[in-house]
Amino acid sequence: MASILALLPLFFSAFSQGNALSLNYYTKTCPDVEYVVAQVVREATMKDKTVPAALLRMHFHDCFIRGCDGSVLLYSKGGNKAEKDGPPNVSLHAFYVIESAKKAVEAKCPGIVSCADILALAARDAVVQTGGPTWDVPKGRKDGRTSKASETRQLPAPTFNISQLQQSFSQRGLSMEDLVALSGGHTLGFSHCSSFQNRIHNFNSTHDIDPTLHPSLAASLKSICPIKNMAKNAGTNMDPSSTTFDNTYYKLILQKKSLFSSDQALLTIPKTKDLVLKYASSKEAFNTAFVNSMIKMSSITGGQEGRKVCKVVN
Template sequence: MAFIAALLLLFFSAFSQGNALSLNYYTKTCPDVEHVIAQVVREATSKDKTVPAGLLRMHFHDCFIRGCDGSVLLKSKGGNKAEKDGPPNVSLHAFYVIDSAKKAVETICPGIVSCADILALAARDAVVLTGGPTWDVPKGRKDGRISKASETVQLPAPTFNISQLQQSFSQRGLSMEDLVALSGGHTLGFSHCSSFQNRIHNFNLTHDTDPTLHPSFAARLQSICPIKNKAKNAGATMDPSSTTFDNNYYKLILQKKSLFSSDQALLTIPKTRDLVSKYASSKKAFNTAFINSMIKMSSITGGQEVRKDCRVVN
């Protein structure tokens, strides 16, 4: 496993070196790009408060497969089933926001800005619009030409334990600190029952529900997601303030009220448990860690071109 992890790390770092990012990448070629994208994201969010969560999750899912190359934006074509149609991605939404931003950017500087950069900037804007911190996004990503639904099995699953999470992140050059900080993105959004069903029904031979779940919280989830759930879109918000970027996610883990096994798993070893406690008690500490880890994750690069249309290769 260590050998495979080392190979993957070399693979990603080779990509990164061949595709150096910079804060002032568009200063001369498209100086207004960030303003234009922010405006599109702001308008979309004013009409639909779930847009920021969608954009942040989309960026994460993009970066974890082949690097941050916009491959999650490509549509399936012919015999190729694209990433967006892979099981973990069918619930991704807000693709239209990236399309709108691309259209607006193409109007002012055609053929210059990659879809991967637009998604990275939109994810940052999503955090800012929901009350989170801001940061300077390194730019210069290229768009990838390959997108396979089969590769989405590489995404960390909500059922993962701590060693599975650690392996998934370390294969991408991300540390345990990055794991805990980036998990804080779960402060935004909504989850369907399928992502936490394993914790509330037939958990194991001795418990129907996961004993690490608070009993009243487990009962509430069972009422929302009965064992023979018929409601297609049934589920729960990631936390009670699911449209606000805050540190409640960490407080809820400590109260045994987090949705996913992968959230609760952060308490199973001292290193990650200490970080959960730190971020639960200090929003400032969380914001700082989140910024650092977002920059690190979004700098895993990959692609080869600047797409004219984010949904199809040139």
């Protein structure tokens, strides 16, 4: 607890609504920015169906460290190990999509649009490309100049229980409603064994397998992720429709077939359980909640500049 309390000043100084965001921020200076970014995301998705999940996760991981400031895009340099090389982020990919979008935007309106805004737009476009809802993205974020791998330990872990999740989200001004809605992003993508290994091997002193995990799924996961001789990139899709943005994630939680401890933890208190039930029964309710929470999360700001190239500071 002491270490968590010691981090609180960092959280409150790093996360703010300080940069005023606006839906019309680039109307006069770069009116085509949204079209340009969407086109790049669309073309990348046509070539690689894993791109949308990667972009959505990248944006989430960016916003949860120092606010949505594009710091996750910076490369390690010299003695500084950047966020993208921190343990929770080594599996992030599709950085090239943001670089391509930045290059295309710079060709239209040089020196205007931040990398943080491009990432926020790309995350929205990723959801749209997979059949999810669209929304108007507030713009005007600045890019951060600091990126430290050591700070990625602040990201909510897949092993978190409900109280740890609540603390992580509340430190960023996000509610329990936001927690459940944003967790729905797990409907997209792929997970490596390391993220759910705790549930299928040596779970605790009395159970080898997490008793809240459905036996058939546990058997399947154990065959994919044996303790020994595990393939380097072994893992499984987040859900059977892992390239489609839908509410299957919540249905799987109710069936005890979600991958992460943090997913199943949403059933452990009445408030979050009620929301899981609501979103499992109504895709529309989930879409509405997800949009509201994405706008709220992506409005956490914290940068200082507009980068010319997303992977290096000016």
